[in-house]
Amino acid sequence: MIYVNAFIFCGLVCLIGQIILEETKLTPGHLNTILVVIGCIFSGCGLYDKFILCAGAGATVPITNFGNLLVNGALQGYYSEGFIGLLKGLLVNASAGLSATIIISFIVALIFKSKN
Amino acid sequence: MDKNEYKKIIKYKSPKENKLKNIIISFFVGGLCGVIGQLLTDVFNKCLHFSINDSYMLTMVSFVLIGSILTGLGFFDKVVSFSKCGLIVPTTGFAHAMTSAAMDTRNEGLVKGIGSGIFKLTGSIILYGIVAAFFISLIKVIVG
Structure with a gap:
């Protein structure tokens, strides 16, 4: 069942993204920025954890999850250390994805040459 | 023929099903990404015994990793021209944006090229993600 939910949830996020791209003049960069902020808002409302419970990786694969990880980290930091934890914890959960992306991109850019 | 009539004809003649086709394709490709992600998560969780997070x-x-390597080999743009948002919205799109920015600026040197150019496309995602996350959690902490 979780596979069906994952398919529908991840598909719906991509479908909404495609509709935004078709109907407006925004670029994919704008789209991803908007989706991350939307992810932050859903996470702040406490809804994103429920999405992950229902849809599993369907909710963690789209870029909206990046916003969710940021908000979750900040809130966890606040609950353990108070207001200073808000700043200390902001990047904790998102660190793995962000660091991996930066390191892998750097290595790939060193190895491969752009064809244009 | 006046302008309005002309516009009507243009609207009638221009291909409409193309948009719908793109939307349906991105739904299926995106859904497939979700299923593959769930499959990988189950492999990591149940076979290799990592925690769920x-x-x-x-x-x-x-x-x-997949997105970056496909970008490096030059396949990603070809796949995206077919799959549209189905691969831009998942994390592969984030990796693609960062890798392609790094590859484009690589000729200008390690520091001034890759160093400053790697965040050219993803910088906005990281910036607005962090700013929005900070203020939303601040509001939640103060209100709740």
């Missing part, structure tokens, strides 16, 4: 993280890293 670590499995989600490792799935994300796998998608980043």
Whole structure:
């Protein structure tokens, strides 16, 4: 069942993204920025954890999850250390994805040459 | 023929099903990404015995790896021209944006090229993500 939910949830996020791209003049960069902020808002409302419970990786694969990880980290930091934890914890959960992306991109850019 | 009539004819003649086709394709490709992600998560969680949060993280890293390598080999743009948003919205799109920015600026040197150019496309995602996350959690902490 979780596979069906994952398919529908991840598909719906991509479908909404495609509709935004078709109907407006925004670029994919704008789209991803908007989706991350939307992810932050859903996470702040406490809804994103429920999405992950229902849809599993369907909710963690789209870029909206990046916003969710940021908000979750900040809130966890606040609950353990108070207001200073808000700043200390902001990047904790998102660190793995962000660091991996930066390191892998750097290595790939060193190895491969752009064809244009 | 006046302008309005002309516009009507243009609207009638221009292909409409193309948009719908793109939307349906991105739904299916995106859904497939979700299913593959769930499959990978289950492999990490049940076969390799990572915790569930670590499995989600490792799935994300796998998608980043796939997206970056496809970009490096030059396949990603071809796949995206077919799959549209189905591969832009998942984490592969984030990896693609960062890798392609790094590859484009690589000729200008390590510091001034890759160093400053790697965040050219993803900088806005990181900036607005962090700013929005900070203020939303601040509001939640103060209100709730």
